Amino acid sequence: MSNTKSEYLVEVKDLKEYFPVKTGFMKSIPLKAVDGVSFNIRPGETLGLVGESGCGKTTVGRTLLHLYKPTGGEFYFDGELVTDKNITALRKQMQMVFQDPYSSLNPRMTVEDIIGEPLDVHKLYASRAERRDKVLHLMELVGLNAEHATRYAHEFSGGQRQRIGIARALAVDPKFIVCDEPVSALDVSIQAQVINMFEELQEKLGVAYLFIAHDLLVVHHISDRIAVMYLGKIVEIADADELNESPIHPYTLSLLSAVPVPDPKTARASKRIILDGDVPSPLHMPSGCPFRTRCRYATEQCAKECPTLTDRGNGHQVACWNK
DSSP: OBOOOOSOSEEEEEEEEEEEEEEETTEEEEEEEEEEEEEEEOTTOEEEEEOSTTSSHHHHHHHHTTSSOOSEEEEEETTEEOOTTTHHHHGGGEEEEOSOTTTSSOTTSBHHHHHHHHHHHTTOOSSHHHHHHHHHHHHHHTTOOGGGGGSBGGGSOHHHHHHHHHHHHHTTOOSEEEEESTTTTSOHHHHHHHHHHHHHHHHHHOOEEEEEOSOHHHHHHHOSEEEEEETTEEEEEEEHHHHHHSOOSHHHHHHHHTSOOSSHHHHHHSOOOOOOSOOOOTTSOOSSOTTGGGOTTOOHHHHHOOOOOEEOSTTOEEOOSOO
8 A cells, every 4th residue: 555655755644652551460551652643754854853751752763663563543654654564675764773872782793794784684785795895885984994894892982882873774775764862872072973973974865864862952953843742742843943942832841941051141041941740650641631730821621632733834833722
């Protein structure tokens, strides 16, 4: 089954991912990790996905690649509906860079074999010499030296390990990469190098990214558009600059108020928005809007009905009754 040709490379419609959690003998309730998420990504574009820990960001990325089987919704890739039947054929065009560069690399394999493994799986070379040439080219792309090919992952720093993971993702020449907090485990100085490399690779290869992170400064720097997620739902999507300068949703306002400001005068003048209470359990979601229990603008309508994303102009979408 295929969709009509679209301007979007990635189209996600009402994606759901529920995990059964046992609560007693032979009983379970669904944990709604992702609950009706929709977004689009154009070829060569970066969509940043932000939110606090546990909001479902990583689950979105893993569900798109069918590392988790979706509970509901649809995912179209390059106009084709992604299903269990065709995910293997499409896997070559969709790859993932994992969060932890220490646990995502096989310690028993050399760098050459780690990067070359996707080439082996998809049979993308005719000879061992061609395989090695491809691996060395990928290493050069991500800033690794040829002599690193025979070493093992434990011999490298965190930044170098993440470069190995990125080279592995690029090995099959994908059109789309899910970047799952790829710099959160790295030192700040190394983060900048890796982010710049992601941008250079996108310029050279035209690859699209879903860039998952909780650091709004990093996301704003690399993203064309940003989606803000809270308790399994997207509450705001906008152009990166517009979201940074004119946020609308109360949760987005709170997140942006927590971003460190380098200028002392501006920092003193800015006001930190402290949210009331704790994040509700995804096992016992509040009725209506999931953010209403911490929102100063909440009304009776917020408790009765969950708001949907509505366009406020210029593609700026917000899910809120009162803003």
